[in-house]
Amino acid sequence: MEDVKPQLLKVTIDGIEVEVEPGTTILQAARKIGPEVAPPAMCYYQPLKGSGGKCRACLVRVAAGSAKDPRPMPKLVASCLTAVQDGMVVENTTNPQVVDARNGIVEFLLLNHPLDCPVCDQAGECDLQNFAFDHGKVTTRYEEDRRTFEKHDLGPYVQLHMTRCILCYRCVFTADQITNKRVHGVLGRGDAAEIGTYIEKAIDNDFSGNVIDVCPVGALTDKTYRFKSRVWFSKPVDAHRDCPTCSGKVTLWERGEEVIRVTARKNEWNEVTEFICNTCRFEKKKTSDWVIEGPTKISRSSVISANKYRGDTIKPSFGQRLAAAEYKPIHDERDTSQLQIQQLPPERFAKVLPSALDPEP
Amino acid sequence: MATKILTEHINVPGIETFDVYRKQGGYTAVEKALKTMTPEAIVEEVKKSGVRGRGGAGFPMGMKWSFLAKPEGVPRYLVCNADESEPGTFKDHYLMKTIPHLLIEGMIISSFALGANKSFIYVRGELMYVIHILEKAIAEAKAKGFLGKNILGTGYDLELVVQPGGGAYICGEETALLESLEGKRGNPRNKPPFPAVKGLYQCPTVVNNVESIATTSWIVNNGGDAYAAIGIGRSTGTKLISASGHINKPGVYEIELGVPVEDFIFADEWCGGIRPGHKFKALVAGGSSVPILPANLALTLANGDKRLMSYESLSDGGFATGTMLGSGGFIVFDETSCIVRNTWNFSRFYHHESCGQCSPCREGTGWMEKVLHRIEYGHGHQQDIDLLVDVSKKIEGNTICPLGDAAAWPVASAIRHFRDEFQWHIDHPAEATQPGAVYRGDMALV
Ligand SMILES: Cc1cc2nc3c(=O)[nH]c(=O)nc-3n(C[C@H](O)[C@H](O)[C@H](O)COP(=O)(O)O)c2cc1C
Ligand code: SF4
Ligand code: SF4
Ligand code: FES
Numbered sequence: 001m002e003d004v005k006p007q008l009l010k011v012t013i014d015g016i017e018v019e020v021e022p023g024t025t026i027l028q029a030a031r032k033i034g035p036e037v038a039p040p041a042m043c044y045y046q047p048l049k050g051s052g053g054k055c056r057a058c059l060v061r062v063a064a065g066s067a068k069d070p071r072p073m074p075k076l077v078a079s080c081l082t083a084v085q086d087g088m089v090v091e092n093t094t095n096p097q098v099v100d101a102r103n104g105i106v107e108f109l110l111l112n113h114p115l116d117c118p119v120c121d122q123a124g125e126c127d128l129q130n131f132a133f134d135h136g137k138v139t140t141r142y143e144e145d146r147r148t149f150e151k152h153d154l155g156p157y158v159q160l161h162m163t164r165c166i167l168c169y170r171c172v173f174t175a176d177q178i179t180n181k182r183v184h185g186v187l188g189r190g191d192a193a194e195i196g197t198y199i200e201k202a203i204d205n206d207f208s209g210n211v212i213d214v215c216p217v218g219a220l221t222d223k224t225y226r227f228k229s230r231v232w233f234s235k236p237v238d239a240h241r242d243c244p245t246c247s248g249k250v251t252l253w254e255r256g257e258e259v260i261r262v263t264a265r266k267n268e269w270n271e272v273t274e275f276i277c278n279t280c281r282f283e284k285k286k287t288s289d290w291v292i293e294g295p296t297k298i299s300r301s302s303v304i305s306a307n308k309y310r311g312d313t314i315k316p317s318f319g320q321r322l323a324a325a326e327y328k329p330i331h332d333e334r335d336t337s338q339l340q341i342q343q344l345p346p347e348r349f350a351k352v353l354p355s356a357l358d359p360e361p
Numbered sequence: 362m363a364t365k366i367l368t369e370h371i372n373v374p375g376i377e378t379f380d381v382y383r384k385q386g387g388y389t390a391v392e393k394a395l396k397t398m399t400p401e402a403i404v405e406e407v408k409k410s411g412v413r414g415r416g417g418a419g420f421p422m423g424m425k426w427s428f429l430a431k432p433e434g435v436p437r438y439l440v441c442n443a444d445e446s447e448p449g450t451f452k453d454h455y456l457m458k459t460i461p462h463l464l465i466e467g468m469i470i471s472s473f474a475l476g477a478n479k480s481f482i483y484v485r486g487e488l489m490y491v492i493h494i495l496e497k498a499i500a501e502a503k504a505k506g507f508l509g510k511n512i513l514g515t516g517y518d519l520e521l522v523v524q525p526g527g528g529a530y531i532c533g534e535e536t537a538l539l540e541s542l543e544g545k546r547g548n549p550r551n552k553p554p555f556p557a558v559k560g561l562y563q564c565p566t567v568v569n570n571v572e573s574i575a576t577t578s579w580i581v582n583n584g585g586d587a588y589a590a591i592g593i594g595r596s597t598g599t600k601l602i603s604a605s606g607h608i609n610k611p612g613v614y615e616i617e618l619g620v621p622v623e624d625f626i627f628a629d630e631w632c633g634g635i636r637p638g639h640k641f642k643a644l645v646a647g648g649s650s651v652p653i654l655p656a657n658l659a660l661t662l663a664n665g666d667k668r669l670m671s672y673e674s675l676s677d678g679g680f681a682t683g684t685m686l687g688s689g690g691f692i693v694f695d696e697t698s699c700i701v702r703n704t705w706n707f708s709r710f711y712h713h714e715s716c717g718q719c720s721p722c723r724e725g726t727g728w729m730e731k732v733l734h735r736i737e738y739g740h741g742h743q744q745d746i747d748l749l750v751d752v753s754k755k756i757e758g759n760t761i762c763p764l765g766d767a768a769a770w771p772v773a774s775a776i777r778h779f780r781d782e783f784q785w786h787i788d789h790p791a792e793a794t795q796p797g798a799v800y801r802g803d804m805a806l807v
Binding site for chain 1: 529531546551712713714715716717718719720721722723724725726727728731732735744748755758759760761
């Protein structure tokens with residue numbers, strides 16, 4: 001019998017055409033094209049079955065359903081769950097309604113998420129930080145009380161600080177699908193909903209540490225590492241060991257010669273490629289425990305690249321020029337007429353602007 | 362005398378018992394359906410009747426039934442949605458407690474038509490006494506051979522299960538209801554897949570409202586065409602309206618669709634007019650989630666015609682000048698009602714009931730409620746009104762389930778039609794916070 005190849009489906013996202021296999025979602029198709037058109041995803045996590053659909057960050061407009069039925073879809077759809085049809089036309093960053101909805105989602109997520117990146121352990125690796133950078137506003141229109149929580153003690157390894165949780169359910173799916181026993185879940189309803197164990201209880205099983213890696217924000221953190229260092233001061237290195245429980249393939253985060261943290265390896269979408277066991281994560285923190293493979297590939301735009309460990313990291317001059325190009329006066333309602341603020345003359349902007357967006361300095 | 366389909370025998374003493382119900386012609390439709398009709402023929406009659414789902418969305422019931430997937434060797438389910446938690450809506454409750462056998466008869470016919478051998482009635486958990494009434498009625502029907510194995514010797518088996526709900530409004534949304542029925546947290550599912558393909562226990566399922574299912578006995582007895590002859594246009598048949606608020610005769614009324622809204626409010630047959638000495642100010646026509654209308658728009662269309670009690674007429678003009686029939690929760694406000702306070706109260710409900718799964722609804726409903734609260738209590742700012750409109754827009758259409766829309770519409774419509782009341786609250790905080798304070802500016806009263 002002949003090998004029948006599945007017929008590929010053509011989909012156009014922001015004017016770029018790509019061919020994908022049947023069953024591919026819009027988000028996956030967009031990721032195939034690249035980060036420029038990939039919608040942000042706070043709750044979707046490819047390795048976790050059933051994830052997605054909740055945060056609504058990935059909403060896109062389907063301008064044409066398929067070649068057969070080219071009608072647009074009436075509402076924005078969650079790209080992480082919507083399967084591609086042949087001839088589908090999707091508008092992502094090119095559609096003002098989509099951008100507006102995303103600006104709204106960021107605003108909603110930040111209503112009850114403190115902007116305490118300077119003291120949060122996730123700073124530099126936070127999906128919400130990136131999302132807010134792309135779609136957020138400098139000011140907030142929210143002036144009501146924000147919800148806060150006491151810290152929950154989940155045992156020796158994992159720390160939950162609910163104040164930062166955005167209820168993406170990723171940790172719940174992880175505990176359901178990766179570990180053999182889930183002891184935590186979502187309690188309560190609406191904006192009173194919280195991740196919890198009902199009766200304060202330790203999360204304790206071989207794979208429980210993975211909930212830390214999947215948390216897009218700093219709600220679940222590693223007790224053996226938190227506040228030891230900022231992530232950009234450490235050097236990620238791929239390493240492995242012979243582990244009877246998991247693949248043993250990890251990323252070691254080193255400061256000098258010291259291993260300060262061990263995590264699973266993540267792909268460019270910040271998703272774990274293979275989940276690791278607690279022994280590898282929490283108990284093997286000597287370089288001699290590992291076979292070192294080499295430096296972890298890190299995106300040039302990541303803050304982690306901002307350290308000096310790699311040759312092709314962003315040069316500070318580029319960052320400065322980018323900042324100058326994107327310069328907006330910070331909205332400040334105080335009377336600033338008395339302050340002596342020296343504005344850059346417009347000619348100086350003009351000089352910086354044209355080349356500033358060119359990534360190669 | 363207008364046609365009564367559901368409430369014809371409702372005042373007969375003892376109608377809640379099998380024997381009295383049977384004497385009034387009850388269960389003849391089950392006999393006719395199971396003994397003389399094929400399931401396809403019943404679906405055909407329901408399609409012909411044009412009856413639309415009475416749970417709120419108004420989707421044609423026959424069409425929903427014909428979407429049911431029928432894979433080999435997989436059970437199918439019928440689930441009756443008796444959660445009924447929308448403020449202002451209390452018709453299903455009334456029907457179930459007064460004439461429980463009407464629902465059970467409908468469940469048998471519908472289950473047979475859909476090929477379901479196990480069906481569920483998911484009743485709002487607070488209505489424990491209704492659950493007991495239904496269970497008693499089911500036991501009676503079973504004892505008489507209308508439920509259980511080999512019903513009336515036709516070879517058809519049906520088990521009917523009454524399930525108390527989780528005590529959450531969101532469990533009325535059909536997929537959250539299915540999750541709850543499966544013993545899980547009542548979070549709505551992402552769609553597709555729709556329940557018709559993957560519903561209860563991942564099997565094809567139809568979810569219908571109590572009133573929708575209760576119409577099937579009449580349709581089987583009298584034929585779909587006879588049903589379609591009642592009502593107006595695509596709004597066929599009769600509808601139960603639960604009328605409340607500042608009217609002389611609150612209650613549940615069965616009307617033929619197409620009655621003018623004005624007659625429904627003012628005629629003695631129905632609401633009997635606004636309470637003495639007061640005037641009609643505003644109307645919520647279909648349960649608290651539908652857009653509120655000021656009196657003039659409630660009674661007339663934008664073109665000057667009378668507005669009728671039908672799906673089409675109520676939604677005429679879109680949300681700019683129209684609303685929805687929804688579940689038939691008809692709430693009338695007179696001039697003593699403060700729209701700001703009322704909107705805040707509705708908002709409080711949706712905030713409390715959001716399941717919290719998706720970010721726009723989880724965060725947005727709370728935000729709207731808190732801003733409305735502030736305005737009502739004299740702490741509003743000028744920019745709050747536009748803020749509310751904007752937040753409601755950012756929720757609407759962007760959520761997993763329609764609760765987000767349900768929370769957004771009352772706020773958006775109240776500001777659309779009664780903006781000056783919000784403004785008055787902001788401009789006169791001291792007066793607005795007096796007990797019973799109501800804006801008395803240019804209200805269009807009737
Ligand atoms: C938040 C929410 C609550 C709902 N509550 C109910 C309810 O209590 N009863 C009901 O019949 N339908 C309710 N619905 C509508 C159901 O999802 C569904 O459309 C209906 O049960 C279908 O029945 P029908 O086709 O007979 O109208 C609700 C919908 C939403 C979004
Ligand atoms: S704790 Fe983290 S992973 Fe879990 S739901 Fe909250 S944000 Fe998501
Ligand atoms: S819209 Fe609200 S109720 Fe519906 S799924 Fe989202 S959070 Fe839950
Ligand atoms: S990533 Fe699609 S809704 Fe969250």
